[in-house]
Amino acid sequence: MWEMLRFACVGMTLRCPACGEGRIYRNLTEMNRSCSQCGVVFEREEGDFVGAMLVAYSITAVVIAAGVYLVEVYTSLDAMVHVLLWSAVATLFLVFTYRNMKGIWLGILHAMIGLRSR
Numbered sequence: 001m002w003e004m005l006r007f008a009c010v011g012m013t014l015r016c017p018a019c020g021e022g023r024i025y026r027n028l029t030e031m032n033r034s035c036s037q038c039g040v041v042f043e044r045e046e047g048d049f050v051g052a053m054l055v056a057y058s059i060t061a062v063v064i065a066a067g068v069y070l071v072e073v074y075t076s077l078d079a080m081v082h083v084l085l086w087s088a089v090a091t092l093f094l095v096f097t098y099r100n101m102k103g104i105w106l107g108i109l110h111a112m113i114g115l116r117s118r
Contacts, residue, residue, distance in 0.1 A: 003111055004107070004108060004111035004112070006107075007107035007108070007110045007111045008104045008107035008108055008111070009107065010103075010107055011024070011102075011103035011104050011105070011106045011107030011108075011110075012100045012101075012103050012104050012107070013100075013103065014099060014100065014103050015103075016035040016037065016038060016040060016042075017103075017106050017107040017109075017110040017111075017115065018035065018038050018040040018110055018115050019035060019037050019038040019040070021035075021037040021038070022035030022036045022037035022038060022040075023035075023036070024042060024099075024102070024103050024106060025099055028099075031043070031102070040110075040115040041115065042106055042115070044115075048105075048109070049102075051105045051108070051109065052098075052101060052102040052104075052105040052106075054105075055101045055102075055104050055105045055108070056094060056097075056098055056101040056102075059097075059101060060090055060093055060094055063093060064086050064089065064090050064093075067086065067089065068082060068086055071085075
């Protein structure tokens with residue numbers, strides 16, 4: 001359990017979960033195929049992105065649910081304002097944190113099945 005959390009945290013910083021040194025992303029939008037330090041392949045299977053989407057959806061849903069609750073308790077915003085506000089917040093949150101959530105997924109994958117070199 002703690003090892004999975006450690007690997008997920010390393011992945012969240014966009015470093016290779018296996019060695020902690022190499023970068024997962026080459027630039028803002030392009031993911032490296034493998035780690036430049038240890039050679040671990042980041043996406044081995046064609047559907048590996050589905051787990052990252054699940055992590056992104058889950059974290060976003062929790063953040064938005066907490067935000068809706070807190071704003072509802074402390075303000076008296078109209079329902080339509082809530083919908084517009086939280087749609088925008090969710091979209092921006094996903095856009096700016098998806099790379100980190102993909103790194104979390106790579107850390108979880110490494111803890112569960114181990115990422116391997118080619």
